[in-house]
Amino acid sequence: MSGTNRIIVTVIGADRVGIIAGVARVLADNNVNILDISQTILQEFLVMIMVADMRGSKVDLGTLKGRLSEKGRELGVRIDAQHEDAFTYMHRI
Amino acid sequence: MLGVDEIIQTVRMIQEENLDIRTITMGISLQDCADANPDALCEKVFGKVTGLAGRLVEVGNQIEREYGIPIVNKRIAVTPVSLIVGETGAGGCLALARTLDGAAAAVGVNFIGGFSALVHKGFTRGDRELIASIPEALAATERVCASVNVATTKAGINMDAVRLMGAIIKETAVRTADRDAIGCAKLVVFANAPEDNPFMAGAFHGVGEPECVINVGVSGPGVVKNAVARLPDADLGTLAEEIKKTAFKVTRMGELVGRETAKRLGVPFGIVDLSLAPTPAVGDSVAEIIEALGVEACGAPGTTAALALLNDAVKKGGAMASSHVGGLSGAFIPVSEDAGMIRAVAAGALSLDKLEAMTAVCSVGIDMVALPGDTPAETIAALIADEITIGVVNHKTTAVRLIPVPGKKAGEFVEFGGLLGRTPIMAVNRFGAAGFVRRGGRIPAPISSLNN
Numbered sequence: 001m002s003g004t005n006r007i008i009v010t011v012i013g014a015d016r017v018g019i020i021a022g023v024a025r026v027l028a029d030n031n032v033n034i035l036d037i038s039q040t041i042l043q044e045f046l047v048m049i050m051v052a053d054m055r056g057s058k059v060d061l062g063t064l065k066g067r068l069s070e071k072g073r074e075l076g077v078r079i080d081a082q083h084e085d086a087f088t089y090m091h092r093i
Numbered sequence: 094m095l096g097v098d099e100i101i102q103t104v105r106m107i108q109e110e111n112l113d114i115r116t117i118t119m120g121i122s123l124q125d126c127a128d129a130n131p132d133a134l135c136e137k138v139f140g141k142v143t144g145l146a147g148r149l150v151e152v153g154n155q156i157e158r159e160y161g162i163p164i165v166n167k168r169i170a171v172t173p174v175s176l177i178v179g180e181t182g183a184g185g186c187l188a189l190a191r192t193l194d195g196a197a198a199a200v201g202v203n204f205i206g207g208f209s210a211l212v213h214k215g216f217t218r219g220d221r222e223l224i225a226s227i228p229e230a231l232a233a234t235e236r237v238c239a240s241v242n243v244a245t246t247k248a249g250i251n252m253d254a255v256r257l258m259g260a261i262i263k264e265t266a267v268r269t270a271d272r273d274a275i276g277c278a279k280l281v282v283f284a285n286a287p288e289d290n291p292f293m294a295g296a297f298h299g300v301g302e303p304e305c306v307i308n309v310g311v312s313g314p315g316v317v318k319n320a321v322a323r324l325p326d327a328d329l330g331t332l333a334e335e336i337k338k339t340a341f342k343v344t345r346m347g348e349l350v351g352r353e354t355a356k357r358l359g360v361p362f363g364i365v366d367l368s369l370a371p372t373p374a375v376g377d378s379v380a381e382i383i384e385a386l387g388v389e390a391c392g393a394p395g396t397t398a399a400l401a402l403l404n405d406a407v408k409k410g411g412a413m414a415s416s417h418v419g420g421l422s423g424a425f426i427p428v429s430e431d432a433g434m435i436r437a438v439a440a441g442a443l444s445l446d447k448l449e450a451m452t453a454v455c456s457v458g459i460d461m462v463a464l465p466g467d468t469p470a471e472t473i474a475a476l477i478a479d480e481i482t483i484g485v486v487n488h489k490t491t492a493v494r495l496i497p498v499p500g501k502k503a504g505e506f507v508e509f510g511g512l513l514g515r516t517p518i519m520a521v522n523r524f525g526a527a528g529f530v531r532r533g534g535r536i537p538a539p540i541s542s543l544n545n
Contacts (some may be wrong), residue, residue, distance in 0.1 A: 085160065
């Protein structure tokens with residue numbers, strides 16, 4: 001990876017109370033620092049995007065993804081986390 | 094800073110449109126393993142393959158998790174085995190096939206390519222022994238893939254080899270008759286075979302390649318199809334532009350994954366093969382892109398033009414995304430591995446003749462086509478000769494992967510399972526060319542070869 005520890009967390013699903021709180025809780029519990037949050041409603045679906053920093057976290061991205069998707073099942077939304085490079089490399093020359 | 098729309102686009106391409114890295118293939122040179130003693134040869138090969146590829150699957154899985162991009166296959170390609178079997182004879186070839194199979198199993202890859210010979214200008218003794226051992230080797234192993242290069246634009250076509258491969262394909266079919274001739278799905282006949290192709294069954298590690306290298310094959314028919322489908326009223330120039338942009342993005346992923354894998358394994362990064370490789374999954378089909386462009390069914394008039402547009406746009410978009418492009422690069426049209434192609438054959442829209450015409454403008458050739466079991470070896474050789482000629486005359490790679498399924502007739506279905514898919518058996522012209530094929534010899538290189 002290109003030296004950074006930044007990840008992008010995406011949440012897609014029907015909007016409801018507690019989604020941001022739920023995701024933020026998982027990140028906080030794993031010592032992942034949230035840098036930016038943006039959200040939009042796309043065809044009635046909530047699309048939330050978080051940029052977060054994993055530098056201080058003791059878990060690896062695979063483990064974090066597992067915990068996030070577990071929380072997603074609980075909240076009825078799809079939560080995914082990917083390394084930032086997967087996005088920047090695709091869209092930036 | 095990334096835009097929300099860009100992030101959503103990436104996520105959608107992966108989650109809904111089947112964007113994946115089709116394969117990470119580690120190329121391994123076995124040239125230093127050559128030995129006249131079969132036991133010593135096998136021991137050296139096993140040690141080298143398992144030593145270099147031991148972490149390939151683990152690292153691939155790690156990158157898959159971090160980037161969230163599925164990496165479908167992790168595979169190995171080795172030096173064409175005919176170059177290192179030397180004096181070991183047919184028994185040595187078989188022992189080596191088993192060794193490669195065992196090494197592939199030990200490191201957890203599903204295929205290992207390179208049970209291969211390059212005979213476009215003639216045979217060495219090792220070439221002959223290797224080719225003779227192919228049917229038994231493919232029947233006795235699970236993971237080994239074989240290929241034979243029978244022609245190049247510079248050398249012409251070795252028709253003795255073409256004729257021989259007709260017979261070898263038939264024999265391989267018989268030896269694996271209990272599994273619908275699956276051995277033939279692991280055997281490719283090439284013209285102008287590329288040395289850095291990461292795609293099975295034709296992958297091998299060419300003699301011009303470094304000691305060890307990581308090559309990557311990208312895919313994304315679903316992504317391209319959706320890009321086309323979003324523009325129902327666009328003209329063809331606009332569509333070509335849209336496909337180009339999409340191919341760029343897909344290829345960037347391949348470049349990222351390839352470089353990262355190579356870095357973590359401590360080996361050089363080779364090439365990205367810019368390809369649209371279908372899978373049997375619905376929505377991951379090259380035929381469906383052609384249909385999205387407006388051709389009623391793949392194989393109908395217009396198909397070749399649509400495919401040429403697609404193929405060219407993919408290359409143009411991909412070429413800027415990666416510094417090192419290689420392999421086969423273009424749209425793959427294997428029949429059994431593409432849900433849209435299977436449908437087109439079953440509906441009577443796509444014939445073997447049209448398929449041959451399509452291969453003049455895209456990657457590979459007549460690929461994963463099941464034929465009636467009673468197709469004569471000479472007819473198979475003649476089909477190979479036609480397809481190989483398209484490659485030789487047009488300075489491109491073409492290949493043939495034909496599967497004459499014992500006991501089955503045109504219209505019946507065969508099931509290969511997994512990525513190899515299922516397919517109806519295609520009808521073959523009932524007139525043969527045995528007289529032509531039996532003449533043997535070498536068809537001279539076309540005059541276009543004198544281009545220096």
